[in-house]
Amino acid sequence: MNKSIKEKRVTIHDIARAVGIAPSSVSKALNDLPSVSEKVKTLVRAKARELNYKHNLSAANLRRGSSRTIGVIVPKINVAFFSDTIAGIEETCFENNHRLIICQSNESFEKEVQAVETLIQQNVDCILISLSQETQTADHLKEITNHHIHLIQFDRVNPDFDSHVIVNDNRQAAYNAVRHLIEEGYSRIAFLGGSEYLPIYKDRKNGYLAAIREADLDIPYNYIINNAAKTETALAKALELFYSKNPPDAFFTVSDFAALGVLKAARSFGLKVPEDVGIIGFSNEAFTEVTTPTLSSVIQWGKNLGKEASNIYFNTILKEKQEHFATLTIESTVAARESSCRKSKKQTFETR
Amino acid sequence: MNKSIKEKRVTIHDIARAVGIAPSSVSKALNDLPSVSEKVKTLVRAKARELNYKHNLSAANLRRGSSRTIGVIVPKINVAFFSDTIAGIEETCFENNHRLIICQSNESFEKEVQAVETLIQQNVDCILISLSQETQTADHLKEITNHHIHLIQFDRVNPDFDSHVIVNDNRQAAYNAVRHLIEEGYSRIAFLGGSEYLPIYKDRKNGYLAAIREADLDIPYNYIINNAAKTETALAKALELFYSKNPPDAFFTVSDFAALGVLKAARSFGLKVPEDVGIIGFSNEAFTEVTTPTLSSVIQWGKNLGKEASNIYFNTILKEKQEHFATLTIESTVAARESSCRKSKKQTFETR
């Protein structure tokens, strides 16, 4: 606030004086508590509007010890899945008359720790977090619970740290995606994964392996590649495989960016997608619908996950006194677009 | 906070007791004020760390009247330009040891007003806002300044409401984009615009017109189309023009989504891009680099704009006492990719 401007903020004392009652009654009226008459409530509300009163959250927070605000920390807000998630969280918060503070870690552990600090200082009642790629330790999560702030981990979670958890069915989704490739007649299916230390990537790999095993497919060891979630690395790895003596006829990748890399590799190698090579990615990034051919992917229903995640706070935590940790799993859907459909017709989806 | 847990938060009083000094001195020590000795400061800092003290922002805000927090309201966080802008704002805030609260209006006027309310209640010191498509009035902006909160409008601004303003050179950028099309040999250039009430779209239209006029091109009236910023409407409008007796050979659109629509229309009509039709969009959405052909666009350097915008607060407003409203313009760059280059080689860009 500009120090040079002298006018002061309108407070409940001003309303009290104007209406001719005590400040405590004004507070009760504005909070719609039972110990004040309807008549007074109407009067107070009218006067508050007239004086353009704005509730001072700092003061209320200080007294209450709670802020009716929840904080969310995501690696990147411009990743489709996370912005979908945020949209869902926002909606639930709004319905429950809570504020939402959004922070991004930019995949940096240091920034993530800072975001936690910020949210603790802001007195948020609950923190929803999806961990950065760099995050290995959980001391900052411990900090959160030490300050008696509720913690809900989502998507990128640390399973060793006890808390409410909500994730996608990564294993099942990967299994379904690979099954889909098999049904489309692909059999030499390569896997481009992420870090083996992150559960989401580990699960997706396991889903892939399960489907391969079940279909009893012969997969050379070099078809299974970790740390290739980005476009450039995926492009390079895919090209390598195309040049090898026994090239794959399909790719399942743990990210759409990797799928895009494979698409570029196929194109530069002169292979047709989906005729020569099938591709399916993960996360249903917006761009999957505009490439040529359009890229098949896995829809994670981020908005729904966000709603469910925040409802863990509003329903489970706030309403039930007893604190038992919930673990929820959200089902994904295979979006079979052009890049993986050489038999069936491609489908269209209302994805968001 | 969980009411059932009884332990209380560590306060400066606890530190004071532990060190054997007064709370006021602890406060001064933690804020590194001159009226306390280095010895005491060291002592206090050590004890604070030992007791795991966390500064209570609510209390400090209440007393100070300022929160060292700034708020940003954007239409959508998952639009490339806005998430770039936020990244820039975040960086500057971090350097200046300020917190950032991000809100999105989802292009809804009602949500925008709510976001303003929230940020006022949170006691932010400054609000950076880019208006929703629906926003017509400025009462909520007035609310902001009424509460002595600094206001900086960016990108989608209301020029009739006095405040600091920072925008792109929309007119010049549009002019450059159309000049580029002309240089590539296109001459029957159609325009797909947005709402005529939003300055950004009006400016882009004027830039288009200026280039057309300067080159003395003959443009049929039906080449100039407003309210076609979305993929579907652009697709429909482009098809209409392709079917007309005198079809255009190029499109300048005010959004990349519209450009995508034109690309789809051209493809479905059997026209080759860029040979038969040139296309250039606006905003440099991520997907422009993955379509086939890649889409030319205008890079708005959102991150830079975000930095400059927040620096208006940190440099101009905070440091200079005198309040004069700054108006800054950020230059854009034409990213000439495949969809508009039938003569020259397409370029590549480090865009973010």
Next chain:
DNA sequence: TAAGTTTAGGAAATCGATTTCTAAATTAAA
């Protein structure tokens, strides 16, 4: 050494809303 100046640290008021406790007023029950 006396007087003036600087420095370090503390006491207490303050920010604005909430909440507890108490009392008065009203209603219901006896």
Next chain:
DNA sequence: TTTAATTTAGAAATCGATTTCCTAAACTTA
């Protein structure tokens, strides 16, 4: 009509950090 129960409203304490004012000690300077 009296007593008990219920409403309604206010007084005052409180949350935790900051800041103003004040005092005592330490240090200069003449």
